[in-house]
Amino acid sequence: MMAFLTFAAEGPNGQFIPSDVKELYFGAAAFAVVLFFLVTKLFPVISKALGAQGDKVKAELEAADAAQKAADAEVAALKAKLGNAQADAEQMVAEAKAQAERLGVDLAARAEADAAAVRARAQADAEAMRAQAGADLQAELTTKALAIAEEVAQANLDDATQAQLIDQYIDQVGASS
Amino acid sequence: MSNRVSNYATAVLAVAEAEGNLDEVVDELYRFGQALDSNDELRNALTDQRIEASRRAQIVEDLLGGKASATTVSLVSMAVANGRGGELSKIAGEVMEMGASQHGRQVALVRSAVALTDDQHARLVAALTKAHGSELDVKVQVDPSVVGGIVTQIGDTVMDGTVRSRITQLREAF
Numbered sequence: 001m002m003a004f005l006t007f008a009a010e011g012p013n014g015q016f017i018p019s020d021v022k023e024l025y026f027g028a029a030a031f032a033v034v035l036f037f038l039v040t041k042l043f044p045v046i047s048k049a050l051g052a053q054g055d056k057v058k059a060e061l062e063a064a065d066a067a068q069k070a071a072d073a074e075v076a077a078l079k080a081k082l083g084n085a086q087a088d089a090e091q092m093v094a095e096a097k098a099q100a101e102r103l104g105v106d107l108a109a110r111a112e113a114d115a116a117a118v119r120a121r122a123q124a125d126a127e128a129m130r131a132q133a134g135a136d137l138q139a140e141l142t143t144k145a146l147a148i149a150e151e152v153a154q155a156n157l158d159d160a161t162q163a164q165l166i167d168q169y170i171d172q173v174g175a176s177s
Numbered sequence: 178m179s180n181r182v183s184n185y186a187t188a189v190l191a192v193a194e195a196e197g198n199l200d201e202v203v204d205e206l207y208r209f210g211q212a213l214d215s216n217d218e219l220r221n222a223l224t225d226q227r228i229e230a231s232r233r234a235q236i237v238e239d240l241l242g243g244k245a246s247a248t249t250v251s252l253v254s255m256a257v258a259n260g261r262g263g264e265l266s267k268i269a270g271e272v273m274e275m276g277a278s279q280h281g282r283q284v285a286l287v288r289s290a291v292a293l294t295d296d297q298h299a300r301l302v303a304a305l306t307k308a309h310g311s312e313l314d315v316k317v318q319v320d321p322s323v324v325g326g327i328v329t330q331i332g333d334t335v336m337d338g339t340v341r342s343r344i345t346q347l348r349e350a351f
Binding site: 150162166 | 289290291293294297300301303304305307308324325326327329336338340344347348351
């Protein structure tokens with residue numbers, strides 16, 4: 001167009017139509033040749049180049065779209081995982097709390113049972129010690145009482161009593177036949 | 178009873194019978210054995226192998242000289258010199274059993290807190306013989322540890338009428 005205008009502007013008559021009509025014909029022919037060249041050679045190349053570029057862009061767009069979808073899917077999956085993880089974490093925390101409470105109860109019950117056992121054992125030991133002390137005291141008193149009784153018996157066994165004991169023994173042996 | 182004690186008892190019995198004073202020897206032997214059992218110092222001195230045999234025999238002769246028959250002194254000296262002082266009471270008991278069995282009798286060992294009168298001794302022998310149903314050789318030993326009364330052992334049979342046994346029974350009752 002610019003070439004046409006330039007060409008047309010170069011008319012010496014100051015008009016757009018050249019003064020010599022031949023120039024118009026040659027110009028039109030040249031333009032036709034150029035146009036033909038452009039249509040048959042350059043335009044396909046450009047069109048092809050533009051088409052390839054468009055395909056590339058389209059492919060890139062599709063790839064970008066796929067990537068976007070994949071990213072969205074990834075995000076969705078991550079969100080799902082995050083949600084699951086959150087749920088798992090909450091469940092773990094809940095279980096931990098429940099277990100802690102249960103352990104606390106168990107420990108308290110066990111401590112109470114242990115304390116009761118210790119109290120019972122201490123009470124039994126105290127009873128045993130008290131009984132043993134009583135038995136020891138009784139044995140000691142018995143020993144002392146019998147020792148005193150023996151001393152009293154020896155002191156009071158005069159000849160007459162000794163003779164009486166011997167006579168009783170003889171009579172009992174004689175009567176036992 | 179070990180063979181050694183039996184052999185010593187047989188020898189003592191033979192010697193005493195040969196000397197014709199069996200009862201006297203048995204009685205002295207038994208009383209010396211009892212004295213030995215109740216006196217730790219004397220028993221240790223007569224059974225100590227570190228003391229020469231002749232010295233131990235001399236101690237026996239010093240103790241029994243003039244207080245026991247010559248037969249008893251010789252037999253005890255021989256046993257002590259041979260290191261059998263600790264078994265004298267067993268030997269005496271075996272001699273008594275052997276002597277009694279030769280006459281178809283058993284030995285009744287009597288321990289009394291005080292010495293028996295002749296009347297008590299005679300009545301005791303009669304009562305024991307009646308109760309046991311056979312003739313007995315009654316050997317009486319004065320033992321203050323029984324406190325009062327009498328205890329008699331015939332073989333494995335014990336008839337205990339001592340104050341000591343009553344005190345023991347009382348202690349066991351508690």
